[in-house]
Amino acid sequence: MEKKITEEGFCRNLKNIYEQLFSVRDRYDLIYLINKSLGGIDPFSHSMVSLVNKDGRSYSVFLLKPGSPVQSTPETGIISDKSYSVNDGFYDQILSFDTPVICHFQELSLKGKLPTYLKSGYVTGVDKMVAVSLNSDNQKVGNLVFFMKDKGEVSAKLLHIVQETVRLASLVVDNIIINEDMKARELEKSLLLSLSKDLSAVRDKAGLSALINIKVNGLFHSKGFAIDLIDDRRKTFRTYMVDGDRALMEHSGSYSFMNEREMPLISGLHDRILGIDDPVCLLREDMMALPEEADYLRGGTEMGRLHLMGTRLRTAGQTTGILWVYVGRYVPFSLTMAFASQIAVAVANIKANEEIGRRETEKALLLSFANELAAAKDKKQLGAVINKCLQSFFLVKEYMISVRNADGISHSFYLYDESAHFINAPGFQNVMAAKMAIAGGPVERIYQEGEPLLFDVRSILESKTIKFESGPFWLSVGIPQILGAMLSVGNENIGVLWMEPDQINRELLKAVSNQIAIAISNIVANERISQHIAEINTYKKQLEEEKLYLQEEIVNAYNHTEFVGDSQEMQKIYHLLSHVAFTNSTVLILGETGTGKELAARAIHDGSPRKDKLMIKVNCATMPASLIDSELFGHERGSFTGAFERRLGKFELANKGTLFLDEIGEMPLELQAKLLRALQEKEIERVGGKTTIKVDVRIIAATNRDLAQEVKEGRFRRDLFYRLNVFPVTLPPLRERVEDIPVLVTHFINKYARNTGKKVHHISDKALNELTSYHWPGNVRELEHLMERCVLLSRSKTISEIPFPITEKLIASSPADDLPYIKTIRENERDHIIHVLNYCKGKVAGLQGAAAWLGVPVSTLNARIKKLGIQKEMTFTKK
Numbered sequence: 115m116e117k118k119i120t121e122e123g124f125c126r127n128l129k130n131i132y133e134q135l136f137s138v139r140d141r142y143d144l145i146y147l148i149n150k151s152l153g154g155i156d157p158f159s160h161s162m163v164s165l166v167n168k169d170g171r172s173y174s175v176f177l178l179k180p181g182s183p184v185q186s187t188p189e190t191g192i193i194s195d196k197s198y199s200v201n202d203g204f205y206d207q208i209l210s211f212d213t214p215v216i217c218h219f220q221e222l223s224l225k226g227k228l229p230t231y232l233k234s235g236y237v238t239g240v241d242k243m244v245a246v247s248l249n250s251d252n253q254k255v256g257n258l259v260f261f262m263k264d265k266g267e268v269s270a271k272l273l274h275i276v277q278e279t280v281r282l283a284s285l286v287v288d289n290i291i292i293n294e295d296m297k298a299r300e301l302e303k304s305l306l307l308s309l310s311k312d313l314s315a316v317r318d319k320a321g322l323s324a325l326i327n328i329k330v331n332g333l334f335h336s337k338g339f340a341i342d343l344i345d346d347r348r349k350t351f352r353t354y355m356v357d358g359d360r361a362l363m364e365h366s367g368s369y370s371f372m373n374e375r376e377m378p379l380i381s382g383l384h385d386r387i388l389g390i391d392d393p394v395c396l397l398r399e400d401m402m403a404l405p406e407e408a409d410y411l412r413g414g415t416e417m418g419r420l421h422l423m424g425t426r427l428r429t430a431g432q433t434t435g436i437l438w439v440y441v442g443r444y445v446p447f448s449l450t451m452a453f454a455s456q457i458a459v460a461v462a463n464i465k466a467n468e469e470i471g472r473r474e475t476e477k478a479l480l481l482s483f484a485n486e487l488a489a490a491k492d493k494k495q496l497g498a499v500i501n502k503c504l505q506s507f508f509l510v511k512e513y514m515i516s517v518r519n520a521d522g523i524s525h526s527f528y529l530y531d532e533s534a535h536f537i538n539a540p541g542f543q544n545v546m547a548a549k550m551a552i553a554g555g556p557v558e559r560i561y562q563e564g565e566p567l568l569f570d571v572r573s574i575l576e577s578k579t580i581k582f583e584s585g586p587f588w589l590s591v592g593i594p595q596i597l598g599a600m601l602s603v604g605n606e607n608i609g610v611l612w613m614e615p616d617q618i619n620r621e622l623l624k625a626v627s628n629q630i631a632i633a634i635s636n637i638v639a640n641e642r643i644s645q646h647i648a649e650i651n652t653y654k655k656q657l658e659e660e661k662l663y664l665q666e667e668i669v670n671a672y673n674h675t676e677f678v679g680d681s682q683e684m685q686k687i688y689h690l691l692s693h694v695a696f697t698n699s700t701v702l703i704l705g706e707t708g709t710g711k712e713l714a715a716r717a718i719h720d721g722s723p724r725k726d727k728l729m730i731k732v733n734c735a736t737m738p739a740s741l742i743d744s745e746l747f748g749h750e751r752g753s754f755t756g757a758f759e760r761r762l763g764k765f766e767l768a769n770k771g772t773l774f775l776d777e778i779g780e781m782p783l784e785l786q787a788k789l790l791r792a793l794q795e796k797e798i799e800r801v802g803g804k805t806t807i808k809v810d811v812r813i814i815a816a817t818n819r820d821l822a823q824e825v826k827e828g829r830f831r832r833d834l835f836y837r838l839n840v841f842p843v844t845l846p847p848l849r850e851r852v853e854d855i856p857v858l859v860t861h862f863i864n865k866y867a868r869n870t871g872k873k874v875h876h877i878s879d880k881a882l883n884e885l886t887s888y889h890w891p892g893n894v895r896e897l898e899h900l901m902e903r904c905v906l907l908s909r910s911k912t913i914s915e916i917p918f919p920i921t922e923k924l925i926a927s928s929p930a931d932d933l934p935y936i937k938t939i940r941e942n943e944r945d946h947i948i949h950v951l952n953y954c955k956g957k958v959a960g961l962q963g964a965a966a967w968l969g970v971p972v973s974t975l976n977a978r979i980k981k982l983g984i985q986k987e988m989t990f991t992k993k
């Protein structure tokens with residue numbers, strides 16, 4: 115049975131106690147002394163000392179009497195092992211008094227203010243306590259508490275003794291603190307030394323985790339720790355490691371979620387810790403105030419740990435993450451920081467090792483991938499290699515690749531996983547066929563960023579921030595988020611690799627994308643070359659088709675007849691033609707049939723600066739109405755049934771040269787509008803084409819109709835008429851310039867004598883008289899044909915008989931009669947064959963040849979051509 119000291123005895127002993135106080139070095143000495151001198155005073159049952167920790171926010175307690183009944187509680191365990199919050203509404207109140215405070219346990223308990231660690235004392239019969247603050251340098255650094263089971267009043271004398279003891283104790287608190295600091299530093303040193311030794315033996319993440327677990331246990335009296343690593347841009351974090359048994363993290367239920375995802379830094383938590391050297395100490399109340407995202411850290415608190423210390427991890431001046439440690443009792447900041455700094459180095463080393471290992475594996479994989487890609491010969495093989503690669507690198511198989519189209523402004527899907535779930539979905543074919551604009555769309559964003567980008571399809575479509583043309587399709591096939599990685603070769607962005615987001619290592623994705631980009635660009639280039647070769651072949655074929663026409667044009671250009679005839683009317687015409695030839699003006703040549711309108715057109719072209727280019731003739735009367743459009747403007751492949759190849763129109767053929775629109779009066783009205791547009795805009799659009807083509811063409815039009823009258827009667831557009839009628843030239847009919855007939859007759863006799871090899875040179879006066887008195891409804895052409903016949907039929911050097919058609923012979927003497935010229939059956943056949951040959955551009959055999967049109971065998975037609983004396987130059991250059 116312990117002997118109780120009386121109050122008087124204590125007072126007598128005070129001097130003794132005072133002397134002993136100065137030999138106190140640590141809190142245990144103090145406990146011992148106070149216990150010895152005061153603890154045994156009746157009516158105190160036991161007593162306790164607590165000191166505020168260095169962080170100023172928590173305090174630790176220790177007992178005067180190690181064997182006291184309040185040493186441990188079921189909730190807290192050994193109460194002296196723990197730290198408690200200063201601001202618990204109890205402790206901070208006691209600190210606010212300078213004089214002893216008497217606290218009744220029952221009252222506190224009723225108000226719910228009795229701290230957990232005091233509850234067991236209450237249960238074992240403690241009635242009240244007398245608490246007094248300890249001072250150091252006028253600062254409250256802790257308190258002394260004396261517990262009383264006695265329900266009686268505390269005497270003033272006892273209070274005086276308590277206050278006196280505390281006054282003495284306060285004198286040595288500083289010494290205790292300094293001394294304890296020194297001890298703590300020594301302890302830290304040895305602990306850290308052993309830590310660095312142990313860390314040097316750690317090789318991998320599992321080893322590090324196990325070691326941290328042990329050390330945390332030893333240093334912080336806790337099991338809970340976690341390491342969050344932040345990304346280089348300090349925007350996100352990922353939980354890299356948690357305590358071995360994960361008890362604390364998993365307790366909150368959010369650990370598994372946290373560990374797998376890269377999360378945005380929690381504002382007010384991560385940023386606060388990352389910004390300072392000192393650890394940040396989160397008490398229970400701090401923890402409760404954290405946002406929901408910090409749930410993963412709350413588990414430990416719920417399990418009764420008081421503090422969560424967050425200390426930033428730094429290596430080589432770089433902040434790399436945060437070490438979270440649950441602390442059971444106060445540990446100096448310096449120790450936590452030193453611990454964190456060693457852990458930071460160890461984590462960096464392990465990560466570097468992991469990185470080296472990962473890179474080596476990746477390098478090997480990339481190398482084999484590059485080889486396989488290089489071996490892919492076509493799109494199909496390439497698709498198979500990409501499939502395999504994405505699967506092995508990212509465990510992703512479903513992908514799509516879009517490439518920039520040749521127009522440079524749009525992109526289209528090009529390659530995809532053929533086993534993907536979406537390829538049979540409705541709309542897939544439309545998405546594949548679409549040309550999607552790059553500007554304003556996700557592709558532009560990816561190109562601008564240069565980094566893989568994750569798109570939240572739904573929110574983009576709702577907010578309309580980006581023109582996501584394929585977005586609705588992705589949503590319809592259950593892909594709400596899609597990741598796009600740029601495919602580029604050198605400085606050229608050639609496309610985008612699309613896939614569903616997953617645990618994707620972006621650096622690796624970039625490396626893989628680079629490889630894919632090279633392969634895609636090679637295959638696309640090959641495809642484009644093949645396409646160009648096909649187009650070149652088409653052009654070649656087309657050019658061959660045009661060759662005939664062009665050859666004839668050239669022959670015509672170089673062999674055409676010069677104007678013959680010096681009549682006054684013709685002198686005027688020559689004058690007009692020579693004037694207009696040099697200009698670029700549109701010329702409208704009017705005149706009856708056979709008056710030489712085409713000859714005039716050629717004379718204008720030959721006298722113009724365009725003479726070295728072609729004059730392309732379009733006969734608006736003979737061209738089939740359905741094809742006249744494509745004849746003039748050309749067509750794209752597939753623009754109408756039968757348009758198997760792309761074909762240039764006459765406008766394009768005449769570029770830089772002259773386009774001669776013969777028989778313009780016959781042109782259908784709807785085409786007149788198109789022609790007018792082409793003349794005004796100086797550009798054309800191929801049938802079925804989407805782009806316009808600039809053309810530089812001089813227009814000469816001719817007609818034997820009265821165009822002004824046609825306009826009046828609504829058969830010819832007025833606006834087109836005005837545009838064509840810039841420089842009208844009207845050729846006189848032959849009957850109005852009979853003085854030209856002799857010279858024309860001589861000209862034609864010589865021409866056909868030369869052509870047929872017949873020696874015919876003259877014409878009798880009688881015959882010439884007959885010719886000059888004829889009214890020539892077919893004008894010079896009719897004269898020419900008649901003279902050709904004369905040469906063919908003549909048996910002497912002189913033509914004395916003119917083989918007028920019978921009716922003509924009858925009417926030759928009466929020209930006033932306006933009877934039409936009646937052809938013989940032979941003439942009719944001959945003209946008809948010439949007409950059809952013209953239409954077929956001289957082609958006799960084949961599907962589009964004249965024989966087929968005329969419904970006779972080729973041999974029969976050839977025989978008729980020979981028999982009727984049809985010469986090549988008569989066909990398809992003349993009518």
Ligand SMILES: Nc1ncnc2c1ncn2[C@@H]1O[C@H](COP(=O)(O)OP(=O)(O)OP(=O)(O)O)[C@@H](O)[C@H]1O
Pocket residue numbers: 675676677678679705706707708709710711712713714776816817818894895898992993
């Ligand atoms: N003044 C001329 N001198 C020589 N030959 C001429 C003359 N005028 C016309 N010809 C010849 O007459 C024939 C018909 O001429 P061209 O085809 O130019 O007439 P056109 O007015 O265009 O006829 P159409 O209105 O029927 O198209 C051609 O062979 C042409 O060489």
